[in-house]
Amino acid sequence: xxxxxxxxxxxxxxxxxxxxxxxxxxxGDVAMRIDPNILKKxxxxxxxxxxxxxxxxxxTTQTIAKVFESCGYRVAHNLSGANLIGGVATLxxxxxxxxxxxxxxxxxxxxxxxYAKIVFQxxxxxxxxxxxxxxxxxxxxGHFDVVYEDIKRVISDDMHLILNADxxxxxxxxxxxxxxxxxxxxxxxxxxxxxVAMDTLDLAYCPICHSKLVFDYYHYGNLGKYHCPNHDYDRxxxxxxxxxxxxxxQYFEINGEVKVAIQHDIIYNIYNNLVVxxxxxxxxxxxxxxxxSLRSFNFTVKRFDxxxxxxxxGYILTSKNETPISYNQSLAYxxxxxxxxxxxxxxxxxxxxxxxKDLSWLxxxxxxxxxxxxxxxxxxxxxxxxxxxxxxxxxxxxQDKFILEPIAENTLKTVKEKTKxxxxxTVYFDMxxxxxxxxxxxxxx
Numbered sequence: 001x002x003x004x005x006x007x008x009x010x011x012x013x014x015x016x017x018x019x020x021x022x023x024x025x026x027x028g029d030v031a032m033r034i035d036p037n038i039l040k041k042x043x044x045x046x047x048x049x050x051x052x053x054x055x056x057x058x059x060t061t062q063t064i065a066k067v068f069e070s071c072g073y074r075v076a077h078n079l080s081g082a083n084l085i086g087g088v089a090t091l092x093x094x095x096x097x098x099x100x101x102x103x104x105x106x107x108x109x110x111x112x113x114x115y116a117k118i119v120f121q122x123x124x125x126x127x128x129x130x131x132x133x134x135x136x137x138x139x140x141x142g143h144f145d146v147v148y149e150d151i152k153r154v155i156s157d158d159m160h161l162i163l164n165a166d167x168x169x170x171x172x173x174x175x176x177x178x179x180x181x182x183x184x185x186x187x188x189x190x191x192x193x194x195x196v197a198m199d200t201l202d203l204a205y206c207p208i209c210h211s212k213l214v215f216d217y218y219h220y221g222n223l224g225k226y227h228c229p230n231h232d233y234d235r236x237x238x239x240x241x242x243x244x245x246x247x248x249x250q251y252f253e254i255n256g257e258v259k260v261a262i263q264h265d266i267i268y269n270i271y272n273n274l275v276v277x278x279x280x281x282x283x284x285x286x287x288x289x290x291x292x293s294l295r296s297f298n299f300t301v302k303r304f305d306x307x308x309x310x311x312x313x314g315y316i317l318t319s320k321n322e323t324p325i326s327y328n329q330s331l332a333y334x335x336x337x338x339x340x341x342x343x344x345x346x347x348x349x350x351x352x353x354x355x356x357k358d359l360s361w362l363x364x365x366x367x368x369x370x371x372x373x374x375x376x377x378x379x380x381x382x383x384x385x386x387x388x389x390x391x392x393x394x395x396x397x398x399q400d401k402f403i404l405e406p407i408a409e410n411t412l413k414t415v416k417e418k419t420k421x422x423x424x425x426t427v428y429f430d431m432x433x434x435x436x437x438x439x440x441x442x443x444x445x
Contacts, residue, residue: 003100006035007042010093028089039089039122042100045076048107048123049279052116052151053131053170055326056272060131061110063276063297068106070293071285076104085118113147120154127282128155129162129275133169134221134325148172162278164271165236166223168204168213174236175207182282184274185238189245191267192217192224208232219267220332221325240278242270258287261295264304268329305432307439309416314423318432321350324364330426331369338374340421344435345388346381347428348408359387367395377419381405382431412438 010031017024031038051061065077076095078087088109095104111119113133133148148169155161157179164170165185174181194217204213206228213233218224227234244253247265254260254277262269273294280290305316317330334343350356370378370392378397380388385404393399405414408431415423425435 002035003038003041004098006031006038007093007098007100009034014094025084025086025090028086028093031093032089039092042092042096043102044092044123045102045104045107048125049127050109050111050125051129052111052113054134054323056131057110059272060275061108063272064279065108066297067276067280067290067293071289073105075106075108077108078110084112084115088119114150117150117154124156124159126160127162127279128159130170130173132164132167165238166219168226171236172207182239182278183236184240184278186219186242186270188217192219206233220329240274242274260291266304266333309423312423316425316432316435318429319426321347321428322361324361327365331366334424335369337422340376341374342377342379342415342419342421342423343370343375344379344381344425344427346431348382348430362391367392370395370397372397375401376421377401377403379403379405379415381411382408408434411435412442
């Protein structure tokens with residue numbers, strides 16, 4: 001009786017949420033208050049795919065869900081990004097009948113890397129994807145070794161692991177695992193780096209002999225081809241490897257055979273589509289339908305968006321606060337353009353989850369990638385404009401090129417009246433949302 005009551009209550013809250021166009025963890029939290037064991041009492045699909053990691057969870061799960069739907073599957077997926085235990089409970093309860101019987105064919109779940117240890121108490125995924133592990137949200141995670149240990153302890157041999165071969169931290173998860181493992185990664189291409197850069201801070205050590213790993217090249221961060229000098233721990237051979245990469249024409253090949261499209265000329269999108277292809281093939285989906293879906297897919301939650309402001313082209317590069325690797329990928333994209341540009345940087349809150357004021361992580365962001373000679377202005381927006389300007393000034397940008405705009409609502413007006421060139425907005429989610437709202441208002445006026 002308690003189970004049915006919990007399901008009814010959660011479904012009612014879900015219904016109200018849909019009326020006001022809001023998805024959240026609240027329905028799941030309500031259900032778990034009524035019946036703390038509700039997740040053990042409801043049925044989940046026989047096929048389940050969980051994705052975790054520092055970055056790439058949302059885009060990867062979105063794309064996997066779209067591919068399965070295009071192949072005719074009924075999919076349960078936490079599209080809203082609610083990836084803590086309450087959000088997972090909401091998703092699972094929404095996908096069952098009042099008696100707890102499952103109505104879906106496949107579960108595709110984005111899981112917060114610190115909450116896998118809780119979520120997997122209730123069920124074990126068929127496939128478990130780990131995209132990458134790096135420093136992130138210091139106040140919540142501490143060190144990324146803590147995150148690694150949290151993930152490691154919930155892995156069991158009945159899970160089929162799908163691991164990023166280019167990440168030495170992720171590949172440590174394969175140690176002592178006696179179940180199936182599939183590796184994906186990116187091969188060497190024209191854009192790799194051979195020198196240690198500021199965004200290569202999370203260097204790793206061999207887990208066997210503890211020697212410092214040697215990298216033959218980097219894609220970004222600590223992702224690349226590496227080996228132990230004693231060859232105790234080398235990058236594994238990939239089952240699915242991206243080759244023949246052509247960012248300009250937005251495609252790559254897998255194992256030199258299958259041509260795959262990517263969204264925009266950004267390297268991390270290769271990892272996204274590579275994982276999706278690997279999962280799809282492992283699950284037996286028809287190859288052509290998968291490739292067609294990857295060619296036509298548009299993200300619901302966009303990290304990269306284009307816009308026009310009068311006659312100027314602009315880009316919103318949504319970057320994740322407290323995660324240097326996210327910002328560094330955005331800045332690397334800006335760096336590729338040698339032409340005159342204006343860079344907008346800003347956020348309203350340091351964290352979307354906690355009331356934090358710590359900005360020390362800004363000094364791990366490689367603002368040195370900004371080219372002083374091609375920059376018209378750097379516009380620092382929001383309540384932390386002063387701190388952002390101080391950090392970027394130390395990266396070598398001339399003092400007279402800074403514009404401080406503490407009022408986020410004035411961003412477009414300031415950019416229009418005081419700057420020139422292509423606009424690159426490297427901003428956090430809250431500022432990206434604000435800019436999108438301002439741009440839509442601009443169109444209507």
